[in-house]
Amino acid sequence: MARMRARGRSESHRAATPLELFFDLCFVVAVAQAGRQLVHALAEGHPGHGITGYLMLFFAVFWAWMNFTWFSSAYDTDDALYRVVTLVQIAGVLILAAGVPRAFDGDFAVVWFGYLVMRLAMVSQWLRAARNSTGRERTTALRYAAGVTLCQVGWLVLLLSPDAARPWVFVALAVAEMAVPTLAERDHQTSWHPHHIAERYGLFVIIVLGETVSAATVAVQSAVDEQDALGDLLPIAAGGLLLIFAAYWIYFAVPIHLHLVSNRQAFVWGYGHYLVLGSAAAIGAGIEVAVEESVGKAHLSVFAASATVTVPGALFLFTVWLIHSRHQKRNLAQQLVLPVSSVLVLACTFAGHAAVLLAGMVGAVTVAVGATLTARQGQALES
Structure with missing residues (x-):
């Protein structure tokens, strides 16, 4: 165990870790699933359905990957707890990947649950960073934790929406997701490298x-x-x-x-x-x-x-x-x-x-x- 303190932007010899590489490889499983469903839809002559589903699911994969990538660049402690929480996120990715075929047919429940697992782990990381920080840095970490939690709750709306409305609900929630880093870091920038x-x-x-x-x-x-x-x-x-x-x-x-x-x-x-x-x-x-x-x-x-x-x-x-x-x-x-x-x-x-x-x-x-x-x-x- 170590204190989760912000790493410096000028830190020398900063490179990707084996855990981060493992994390990326597991994410590609979800990318491959989305690509496979896109192939099936296009080959069957359903480009609208295939492209819309692909864009939505690829964003889900990409955004979850991006959340962890920027956090780890600023707060990677590489201690036991950090590794375990990251492995939990990987488990969430694999659940998401398993739900991709269902999501292309309109059933987003498994994908949402996989996202929930990833997001619980991510929020715990931000709360840990807040616990070991003070002042504006602590406020930024708490804003991230709150923003991620609210967005995850918001994705429930997608599950309950009719098929015709889902693309529009998705766009609105995607904009909200992308706004979280900007709002969280308006007073203090995290020390990504x-x-x-x-x-x-x-x-x-x-x-x-x-x-x-x-x-x-x-x-x-x-x-x-x-x-x-x-x-x-x-x-x-x-x-x-x-x-x-x-x-x-x-x-x-x-x-x-x-x-x-x-x-x-x-x-x-x-x-x-x-x-x-x-x-x-x-x-x-x-x-x-x-x-x-x-x-x-x-x-x-x-x-x-x-x-x-x-x-x-x-x-x-x-x-x-x-x-x-x-x-x-x-x-x-x-x-x-x-x-x-x-x-x-x-x-x-x-x-x-x-x-x-x-x-x-x-x-x-x-x-x-x-x-x-x-x-x-x-x-x-x-x-």
Whole structure:
């Protein structure tokens, strides 16, 4: 046991812990469940139902992950009690993941209960931080505990709402959730660590991209085993892999921790990762749908199947530029690379069965152009 005191933002050699990595890996189970349900809905020709359910459930997963990530950056004691409470949160994540298929059918009870387990653990962490703090720091911790509790009670409204009203109730509650950190920290900022936060988000991006590769691999393997259609699937596999590789390269091309100097900048960057991570996971779901369409198992057109890959691919490129990469770009040419590439990836939707391969090639060219412009800038600075 140790006193839960705030850690310093200038602390040296601050890195993600094995417990945090374990926490992230368990969260990806829920991400995979949401992606699998999205694939089923899209392949059956129900895009509205699938996309709405995916956006709602991915937010639930992302927000729970984000709550713990920022708390641990400021208050990680790594003692016995902290570890046990974190493991309880992981148990809540697994309950949530088990409830994802039911939630896509309109039954959010299991997901809400999983969230309740996570939130009870999270509130206990904030109360522990308040007990070992004084003044404004204590007030901030108590505000977090109260805000999280009220929002969790508020999610009961979603359970009791009719199906038609649920998306609107969800949006209102999501806004309330996102307001909690701003209100809690208006007088005192928690001591989250910029380098640690950047590393935590980066690790989660890697894990989500890894899950995307895994899902796409299983889809291709199943299609080959059942249909013996390797010639049709190779372009999808190659294009999807290129797009995922490009996503990795582009995200990690710049060091972002230097940009995270205030709550305003850090929160906008952190919240924006809902789209970054959601689109990264959706790329894998799209590749699965494209595979199913190519072997005649999906009830949608070639254009629609192509869009399931190109739309999240374009969204990933544009969102990474908007909240992440543009802060390190030094001239107009560098600033234009990702926005233009996102438009080109979107245009690949009209390429029929070659859409995924062309989108992957656009991603590869984007990396090459970006690396070339960066090298030229470095040479110009040296001269």
